[in-house]
Every structure is written in C-alpha cells, then in structure tokens.
Amino acid sequence: MDTKVIVIGAGVSGLCASYYLKETLGADAVLTLEAAPGPGGTTGSDRSAGYVLDWGSNGFLDREPLTLAWVKDLGLEQDTLKANTVAAKRFVYRNGCLHQVKMPPGFFLSPLLSLPGRLRLCCEPLIPQKRDEGEESIFEFAARRIGKEAAQIMVGAMVLGIYGGDARQLSMAHCFPRMVKMERDYGGLFKALMAIRKERAASPAGPPGTLTTFKGGIGALPARAAAALGDRIRFNAPVTRIAAIRDGYEVTVGEGETLSARAVVMATPAHAAAGMVRELHPEAARALADIPYAGLTVACLGYPRSAIGHDLDGFGFLVPRGQNLRLLGCIWTSTLFPFEAPDGSVLLRVMFGGAPDPDANHLSDEATIGLVRAELGPLLGITGEPELARLYRHPRGIPQYTLGHENRLKAIETAEKACPGLCFIGNAYRGIGLNDCVVSAHRAVETIQQRLD
Numbered sequence: 122m123d124t125k126v127i128v129i130g131a132g133v134s135g136l137c138a139s140y141y142l143k144e145t146l147g148a149d150a151v152l153t154l155e156a157a158p159g160p161g162g163t164t165g166s167d168r169s170a171g172y173v174l175d176w177g178s179n180g181f182l183d184r185e186p187l188t189l190a191w192v193k194d195l196g197l198e199q200d201t202l203k204a205n206t207v208a209a210k211r212f213v214y215r216n217g218c219l220h221q222v223k224m225p226p227g228f229f230l231s232p233l234l235s236l237p238g239r240l241r242l243c244c245e246p247l248i249p250q251k252r253d254e255g256e257e258s259i260f261e262f263a264a265r266r267i268g269k270e271a272a273q274i275m276v277g278a279m280v281l282g283i284y285g286g287d288a289r290q291l292s293m294a295h296c297f298p299r300m301v302k303m304e305r306d307y308g309g310l311f312k313a314l315m316a317i318r319k320e321r322a323a324s325p326a327g328p329p330g331t332l333t334t335f336k337g338g339i340g341a342l343p344a345r346a347a348a349a350l351g352d353r354i355r356f357n358a359p360v361t362r363i364a365a366i367r368d369g370y371e372v373t374v375g376e377g378e379t380l381s382a383r384a385v386v387m388a389t390p391a392h393a394a395a396g397m398v399r400e401l402h403p404e405a406a407r408a409l410a411d412i413p414y415a416g417l418t419v420a421c422l423g424y425p426r427s428a429i430g431h432d433l434d435g436f437g438f439l440v441p442r443g444q445n446l447r448l449l450g451c452i453w454t455s456t457l458f459p460f461e462a463p464d465g466s467v468l469l470r471v472m473f474g475g476a477p478d479p480d481a482n483h484l485s486d487e488a489t490i491g492l493v494r495a496e497l498g499p500l501l502g503i504t505g506e507p508e509l510a511r512l513y514r515h516p517r518g519i520p521q522y523t524l525g526h527e528n529r530l531k532a533i534e535t536a537e538k539a540c541p542g543l544c545f546i547g548n549a550y551r552g553i554g555l556n557d558c559v560v561s562a563h564r565a566v567e568t569i570q571q572r573l574d
C-alpha cells in the first residue's frame with residue numbers, strides 16, 4: 122500500500138491531521154478525501170463588495186500552542202489579526218433592551234437580573250461543592266451554583282452563543298469541563314476565579330485568549346492548509362463505506378471506487394462517520410448516529426454606517442429564550458475586525474435556529490431577512506436597507522454534547538481499540554472550538570504514528 126493513511130473529511134480537523142501526518146510520514150503516504158468541492162467544512166470565508174464573510178466560525182482564541190504552531194508552520198503568522206479590545210464588552214437582551222454584562226462591582230447595579238437574582242448569584246461562594254458523581258446538565262449546574270434566574274438568562278444565552286444549544290439538554294462535564302474542575306478543585310466558581318486571578322498576577326501566563334483571525338478571514342486557515350497538501354487532497358470524493366482488510370482498511374468512494382490504507386482518520390461529522398462504519402463496528406455506528414446536531418443559519422448583513430443608530434461598541438449581544446425574539450444573537454463583526462467591512466460600512470452577523478428553534482433554519486431567504494429587519498431594526502436603530510445580505514446555512518452545524526455523551530464516547534473509544542489504526546477526530550467528541558479540532562488532530566497523528574511504528 123503506497124498510501125499509509127487516508128484522512129476522510131477536509132474540515133479544520135482533517136486538514137490539521139493530514140498536514141502533520143504528511144510532515145511525519147511524507148507527502149505520498151497520506152491521502153485526504155473530501156465530499157465537498159472545496160476545503161473547510163463549516164469554516165471558510167468569502168469576499169464580496171469589500172466585505173469579508175465568514176461562513177461559520179469567525180476566529181480562534183490565541184491560547185492553544187498547537188494552533189499557534191500550525192498557523193506558524195503554514196506561514197500565516199504575519200497574516201493574523203486580533204479582535205479590537207472593545208470586544209470585551211458584551212450585551213444580553215432582556216425585557217426589550219440590551220444590558221451590558223458587567224463583572225462585580227458593576228454587576229450589582231445592572232438590571233440584567235432582578236434584585237433577588239443578583240443576591241442569589243452573590244451567594245455562590247456559600248454553595249457547597251457537589252459530592253455525588255451524577256451527570257448534570259449545564260442548567261442544573263448553573264442553577265445550583267448561581268441560581269435559576271442567572272442560569273436561565275446569563276448561562277442560557279451563553280450556551281446559545283457557543284453551542285446553539287439548550288442548557289437543559291447539554292452535559293456540563295462535556296461542554297464546560299474546566300468549570301466542573303474549578304468547582305472540584307476550589308470548592309466554587311468565585312473562589313476559583315479569585316485563585317486564578319492571583320496566579321495570573323504572580324505569573325505572566327497571559328489572558329484567557331483573544332479572538333484572532335486572518336487577513337481575508339478565518340477561511341485563510343483551511344485554504345492554506347489544503348494548498349499545502351497539493352494533489353494529495355481529492356474533492357468531490359464522498360466516502361460511503363470502510364471495511365477491514367488484512368493489515369488495514371478498504372475505503373469505498375462514491376459509486377464504488379476502492380482505496381486501501383493501513384490507517385484511517387475519520388474527520389467527518391459523527392452522523393457521516395456512522396454511515397461509513399455501520400458494518401465495521403455497528404455499536405460505534407449507533408453511538409455516532411446518536412450525537413445530535415443543532416442547525417444554525419448565519420445572516421451576514423452589510424449596512425452603510427449612517428443607517429445604524431447604535432454605537433456597536435462591543436462584541437455584540439445574545440438573546441436568552443423566552444424574550445419573544447427569534448434571533449439568537451448578533452455579532453458586531455466590523456467592530457471586532459474593522460477590515461472585514463469597507464470604509465464607511467458595518468458588518469453584522471445574526472444567528473438563527475439552534476437546538477431550541479430548528480424551524481428557523483427552514484425559513485426562506487426572504488423570510489429570514491424580513492425577520493432580521495423586524496427584530497434587529499428597533500434594537501440597533503436601523504433606518505436603511507442592507508447593501509449586502511448573505512445567508513450561510515448549516516443544517517447540522519454544531520454537535521450537541523447532550524446528557525449521555527460519555528457513554529457515546531466510550532462506545533467510540535471501544536471501536537478505536539477494536540480497530541487499530543482507525544481514529545475518530547473532529548468537533549463531535551471533545552470540544553467544538555477550532556482549538557479543540559486542532560488538539561483532536563494531533564491526538565490522531567500520535568496514535569497513527571504509534572500504530573505504523
């Protein structure tokens with residue numbers, strides 16, 4: 122077998138794995154197969170009329186050394202651009218208006234939560250640590266520690282913003298493992314934050330990360346990574362089946378072409394991987410198929426600056442459910458990254474859908490733009506029409522780590538052990554951020570190197 126490893130899927134996870142496998146095994150040893158006509162999966166960017174339009178993610182946090190190293194290896198380091206510092210200011214919509222999310226002491230005077238809600242949140246240091254091992258949803262964890270109102274309004278909005286998810290359905294341990302550890306290690310979140318601040322003051326460990334993109338948008342990352350693979354990446358090559366053969370795997374592409382390799386990296390969404398391994402490992406296929414996804418629609422809207430009454434002085438805002446708005450949130454993209462809109466214009470990104478509102482993803486383009494006009498207009502004082510409107514639809518955009526995710530991961534790990542040289546990577550398992558995808562890719566590179574050795 123000339124091809125030692127086949128990587129299936131050329132999103133950020135698959136591209137990163139292919140890049141480093143190629144570095145260690147040689148260019149001819151790795152073949153990447155991608156169903157779509159181009160690379161990137163949900164991460165990519167377009168240019169139109171002077172605007173930079175990101176399809177899905179709009180940046181990565183510059184705190185993961187493996188991502189920073191990849192950016193450097195790809196020669197993209199000098200093209201990185203950090204978000205404007207004003208992005209630290211974030212808003213949540215409640216009772217008809219936007220409230221800035223403030224840290225104490227400003228938090229105590231903010232009307233984002235009712236007075237009893239604020240007082241309850243202040244009791245967090247007094248709440249005992251969870252002792253039992255039972256799995257908690259994000260909502261249960263947050264309600265226990267900071268009270269139901271803060272859990273519903275602040276945490277609910279944050280979960281929509283990150284996962285497009287429902288805090289009552291998602292597993293705290295899998296979505297926010299660091300917070301679970303903070304409670305376990307320090308006894309509470311306030312105590313943990315104080316201790317972490319102290320540690321940071323003592324060491325120049327730096328901030329938790331700044332949102333970072335590239336000239337030309339976040340799509341520069343997959344585009345450059347795909348280019349580095351040369352002709353060892355094939356597009357319009359949907360894999361349909363993987364079968365075990367002597368000392369490796371046979372991979373079926375499209376209508377029946379077969380290829381073989383000693384190892385296979387599955388870097389597709391879990392539902393796609395499920396179909397491929399149905400015969401190879403039925404239990405893993407069931408677990409993969411059981412990982413639900415939330416659909417998301419991203420509306421990118423460009424306006425002349427003069428058409429917007431609001432200052433747009435921050436990251437943007439999120440909308441908890443129960444506020445009679447359908448939009449999930451709006452990012453003030455050109456405030457974060459001014460170069461993503463032409464001079465004199467602003468770019469907004471509005472999100473619809475998510476797990477709580479799957480029907481929003483089926484609205485027509487006209488209905489979606491109409492909804493933006495009706496809901497966003499009064500909030501931001503919009504007086505004119507957008508000079509650019511582009512919708513990006515992600516019917517199964519973000520995997521949902523719902524309660525029971527641990528058991529699904531175990532079934533998938535069992536398959537990896539039973540099928541040496543088969544690795545499942547990507548955003549469906551242990552983190553949805555671009556940094557998590559890069560970390561998962563490195564895990565595969567290590568496992569496969571060991572296997573081939």
Ligand SMILES: Cc1cc2nc3c(=O)[nH]c(=O)nc-3n(C[C@H](O)[C@H](O)[C@H](O)COP(=O)(O)OP(=O)(O)OC[C@H]3O[C@@H](n4cnc5c(N)ncnc54)[C@H](O)[C@@H]3O)c2cc1C
Nearest residue numbers: 130132133134156162163177178179360393547548554555
């Ligand atoms: C709207 C939105 C906003 C986001 N914002 C951020 C953000 O700001 N910051 C951040 O860090 N993360 C963000 N994310 C998350 C991040 O973008 C994703 O987690 C990441 O891009 C996923 O990469 P992946 O390679 O794991 O999966 P995907 O991007 O899903 O790639 C999988 C690839 O597999 C291919 N494939 C599928 N089936 C087959 C088959 N049968 N054969 C061959 N190939 C196949 C697909 O075509 C695709 O290219 C966002 C996601 C969305 C949807």
